[in-house]
Amino acid sequence: MEARTAARRGSAAFAALAASAALAACGGSDDKGSGGAVSAGGGDAPAGVVEATKLVEEGRKPAQWKDPGPAIENASALEGKTFFYIANGLELASIQGLIKGMEEAADALGMKLVVTDGKGQPAEISKQMAQAVGQKADIIATTSFPAASIKGAISGAKKAGIPVLLGFAGDPGLPTAEEQEIGTSALMSFCYSCAGKMMADWTIADSNGKANAVIFDVPESPNTVMERDAAVAEFERLCPDCKVTVKHAPLARWSTDLQSLTSATLRSDPTITHILPVWDSMTTFIKPAIDSLGRSDDVKIVTYNAEQPQMKLLAAGDVVAADIGSPLNWAGWALFDQAARLLTGMEPAEDENIPNRVFDDVNVGEIDIEASDATWYGVDHAAEYRRLWGVE
Amino acid sequence: MSDAPMTADARAPRRRRLDLPDLGNRFGLLAAWAAVIVAFSVARPETFATAENFQAIFGSQAVLLIVTMGLLVALTAGEFDLSIAGVLNMSLVLVGFLNVEQGWPIWLAVLAALTAGVLIGLFNAFFVIVVGIESIVVTLGSGTLLLGLSLGIKNLAIPGISDGLIDVVRTELFGIQLGFWYGLLLTALVWYVFRYTPLGRYLFFVGAGRDVARLAGIRVDRIRVGALVASSGAAALAGVMLAGLLGASDPNAGSAYLLPAFAGAFLGSTAITPGRFNPWGSFIAVYFLVTGITGLQLMGLSGWIEQVFYGGSLVLAVTFSRLAAKRRRVDTSTT
Numbered sequence: 001m002e003a004r005t006a007a008r009r010g011s012a013a014f015a016a017l018a019a020s021a022a023l024a025a026c027g028g029s030d031d032k033g034s035g036g037a038v039s040a041g042g043g044d045a046p047a048g049v050v051e052a053t054k055l056v057e058e059g060r061k062p063a064q065w066k067d068p069g070p071a072i073e074n075a076s077a078l079e080g081k082t083f084f085y086i087a088n089g090l091e092l093a094s095i096q097g098l099i100k101g102m103e104e105a106a107d108a109l110g111m112k113l114v115v116t117d118g119k120g121q122p123a124e125i126s127k128q129m130a131q132a133v134g135q136k137a138d139i140i141a142t143t144s145f146p147a148a149s150i151k152g153a154i155s156g157a158k159k160a161g162i163p164v165l166l167g168f169a170g171d172p173g174l175p176t177a178e179e180q181e182i183g184t185s186a187l188m189s190f191c192y193s194c195a196g197k198m199m200a201d202w203t204i205a206d207s208n209g210k211a212n213a214v215i216f217d218v219p220e221s222p223n224t225v226m227e228r229d230a231a232v233a234e235f236e237r238l239c240p241d242c243k244v245t246v247k248h249a250p251l252a253r254w255s256t257d258l259q260s261l262t263s264a265t266l267r268s269d270p271t272i273t274h275i276l277p278v279w280d281s282m283t284t285f286i287k288p289a290i291d292s293l294g295r296s297d298d299v300k301i302v303t304y305n306a307e308q309p310q311m312k313l314l315a316a317g318d319v320v321a322a323d324i325g326s327p328l329n330w331a332g333w334a335l336f337d338q339a340a341r342l343l344t345g346m347e348p349a350e351d352e353n354i355p356n357r358v359f360d361d362v363n364v365g366e367i368d369i370e371a372s373d374a375t376w377y378g379v380d381h382a383a384e385y386r387r388l389w390g391v392e
Numbered sequence: 393m394s395d396a397p398m399t400a401d402a403r404a405p406r407r408r409r410l411d412l413p414d415l416g417n418r419f420g421l422l423a424a425w426a427a428v429i430v431a432f433s434v435a436r437p438e439t440f441a442t443a444e445n446f447q448a449i450f451g452s453q454a455v456l457l458i459v460t461m462g463l464l465v466a467l468t469a470g471e472f473d474l475s476i477a478g479v480l481n482m483s484l485v486l487v488g489f490l491n492v493e494q495g496w497p498i499w500l501a502v503l504a505a506l507t508a509g510v511l512i513g514l515f516n517a518f519f520v521i522v523v524g525i526e527s528i529v530v531t532l533g534s535g536t537l538l539l540g541l542s543l544g545i546k547n548l549a550i551p552g553i554s555d556g557l558i559d560v561v562r563t564e565l566f567g568i569q570l571g572f573w574y575g576l577l578l579t580a581l582v583w584y585v586f587r588y589t590p591l592g593r594y595l596f597f598v599g600a601g602r603d604v605a606r607l608a609g610i611r612v613d614r615i616r617v618g619a620l621v622a623s624s625g626a627a628a629l630a631g632v633m634l635a636g637l638l639g640a641s642d643p644n645a646g647s648a649y650l651l652p653a654f655a656g657a658f659l660g661s662t663a664i665t666p667g668r669f670n671p672w673g674s675f676i677a678v679y680f681l682v683t684g685i686t687g688l689q690l691m692g693l694s695g696w697i698e699q700v701f702y703g704g705s706l707v708l709a710v711t712f713s714r715l716a717a718k719r720r721r722v723d724t725s726t727t
Contacts, residue, residue: 091543219695248695255645256652257685257698259637260452264689267448268439284549284642291639292451292562292569309549309640 048238052204060363062378063355075389079110084137086118086128088144101332126153133160143167147179158183163342172351186338186348190326195304196230202322203274204239212243213274219248224278262289280310322360329374330381421663425680432687447567454571455634460656462626469619470599475531476627478538481646483631485542488550488641498554509628513621543643551640561636582671662713
C-alpha cells in the first residue's frame with residue numbers, strides 16, 4: 001500500500017516534481033466555503049447525497065475482475081528471465097505486501113525475482129539500476145518515483161535496451177511521450193483519484209450532505225495531492241452544502257506537529273464532523289487529539305490505505321469510520337502482468353484495473369483483518385492472472 | 393605616578409544601575425515568547441487567547457521537554473548525544489510491542505523500555521569512554537541502529553496500549569495533561585542539580601575542560617558515563633510518555649524529535665544563563681517555538697510555513713541574544 005512508500009525518506013527526490021505541486025498546495029488553508037445553493041432533489045435527500053450513497057454501496061462490494069489486456073500467448077518464453085525490483089524501503093509493511101504478491105507471480109511464471117532497496121533516494125536507485133543493468137536483468141521495476149525524478153537512472157537502462165516499469169507513480173495509464181522518451185515502458189498503479197473521490201462520497205453520504213470536512217494531505221507526495229484534489233472536486237460536484245478545508249502535513253513533521261495541528265483545527269471549529277487523512281497511518285497522530293478533546297463521538301476519520309492498525313480501529317468502531325483499501329498483493333501480480341506483456345513483445349496494459357474497496361462497519365465483518373489483503377477484495381486475482389497467462 | 397586628580401567617581405564604588413543589555417540578553421527569549429503570545433492573542437482572541445489553548449500548548453510538548461532535559465545533561469558534560477531519537481523510538485516501539493502484541497502488563501513493558509534506555513546509555517558510554525571514540529560519532533551510529541532495529545521489531549503502528557499508561561499521561565491536572573507536569577518536574581530537578589549540587593558543578597567542569605577537571609580531582613569518566621546514561625534514560629522515558637500520549641506506538645515517530653531537542657537546548661542556552669546550557673532557558677525555548685506554531689495553526693496555516701517559522705524564529709532569537717551579549721561587552725569595556 002502507498003502508506004509511506006512515496007516520501008518516507010525521499011522527499012528531497014520530489015523536489016523538482018513536487019515543487020510545483022507543493023507551491024500550489026502550500027501557504028494556507030484552502031477554504032471551500034459552503035455554497036449558497038442547495039442541490040435540488042426529489043425526495044428527502046438531495047440528489048448529490050443519493051448519488052454519493054449509490055457510489056459508496058458500489059464501492060463496498062467485492063471487486064469485479066476485468067482483463068487488463070489480451071491473454072499472453074507464450075508465457076513459457078518468460079521462464080528463467082530476471083525481474084529486478086528496486087523497492088522504496090524494504091522495511092515498509094506496504095512494500096512487504098507488494099513483494100509477497102510479486103514472489104507468487106514470479107513463481108507462477110517461472111521467473112526470477114531480485115529485490116534490492118532503493119531506500120527512497122534517487123542516488124541509491126541509480127546505483128541499483130546500474131547494478132541491474134550490469135547483471136543483465138530482463139526487466140527493471142521501481143515504485144513511487146515518477147520518471148522525471150530518476151531520469152538518469154532510467155536512461156541507463158534504456159541504453160542497455162532493458163524495459164523499465166514504474167509502479168505507484170501517479171494514476172494508472174500509459175506512459176506519456178516524455179516518460180517514454182526517458183525510458184519508461186509501462187506503468188502500474190492504484191487509482192489515487194478514485195480513492196479520493198470515494199473518501200468524499202462516503203463523507204457526503206454519511207453526513208447526508210452536511211459534512212464539515214478537513215482533508216490532511218502530504219504536500220510532498222504527488223499521489224496524495226491527486227487524491228486530495230479528487231476529493232475536493234467530488235465535494236464541489238455533489239455537496240454544495242459541505243464545508244471542506246485542507247491542511248498540510250509534511251511527513252517529517254507528523255510525530256511532532258500533527259497532533260497539535262489536529263487539536264488546533266478542532267478547537268478553531270467545533271463543528272467539524274469528518275477528518276480525511278490521505279494516508280491512514282496519520283491516524284496514530286490524529287486520533288489522540290480527537291480523543292483528548294473528547295470529540296471521539298462527533299468526529300469521524302475517513303481515510304485510505306487500509307493498513308492493519310487502522311482496520312482494527314475500524315472494526316472496533318473507534319473513531320475510524322471508513323478506510324479505503326487498494327490490494328497490495330494484487331499489485332505485485334499486476335507488475336508481473338506488465339512484465340509478461342513487455343517481454344513477450346506485446347503492448348503494455350493501459351490499466352491493470354486494480355480496484356479499490358471502501359471498508360466501513362457495514363462490510364468490515366466480511367473480511368479477515370489478520371489475513372493477507374489478497375483475501376479482502378473478493379477476487380482471486382492469482383487465479384485470474386494464471387488464466388490470462390496460460391500457466392498452472 | 394599619574395598627576396591626574398582622582399575623580400569622585402573613580403574612588404567611590406560604582407553605583408548599581410539597571411543593566412539593560414544584560415537583562416535583554418538573559419530574558420530576551422522570555423520577552424520574545426510574550427511578544428508572540430500577544431501578537432497571536434490579538435490576531436485570534438477567540439481561539440488563541442483562551443485557557444484551553446494554553447493548556448493544549450503546554451500539554452503538547454511534554455515528550456520534547458523530557459528528551460531535551462536529558463540531552464542538556466549530556467551537552468553540559470560535553471557529550472553530543474545524537475542517539476536520543478533512536479532511543480525514544482525504540483522505547484516507544486518496545487512498549488507497544490510488549491504490552492499489546494506480547495500481552496505484557498503495562499508496568500513491565502514500561503520497565504523494559506526504561507531499562508533498555510539505560511543499557512543503551514551504557515553501550516554508548518562504553519564506546520565513548522572506554523574505546524575513546526567521539527560521542528557524536530558513536531551516538532550517530534547507535535541512533536541509526538536503534539531506528540532500524542525498532543522498524544525491525546514492528547514496522548506498523550500498534551494501537552491499543554493499556555489504559556493504565558494512557559491515564560497516567562493524559563489525565564488532566566488544572567486542565568493540563570499530566571505529561572506536562574512530569575516534564576516540569578524534570579526541568580526543576582535538572583535545574584536543582586545543575587545549580588545546587590556538586591554533581592552539577594562537576595558536570596559543568598567536565599564539559600568545560602576534561603583535562604583540567606581531571607587534574608582538579610573530578611572523576612571525569614564516571615561523570616561522562618552518568619551523563620550519557622541520563623540522556624538515554626530521559627529519552628526512553630520520553631518514549632514511554634509518547635506511548636501514553638498516542639495510546640499507540642509507531643516506528644517512525646521518534647526521528648522527528650532529534651533536531652527540536654537540539655534546538656531547544658541551544659536556543660535555551662541563550663537565555664537565563666547565556667552561554668550555558670540551562671533547563672529553564674530550554675523550557676522557555678521549547679514553548680516559545682511551539683506557541684508560535686500553534687498560533688499559525690489556529691490561523692488556519694499548515695505545511696511548509698510552520699517549518700519556516702520554526703527555523704526562522706530559532707535563528708532570529710539566537711541572533712538577537714548574541715547581539716545583546718555583544719552590546720554588553722562593548723558597554724563594559726568602555727567604562
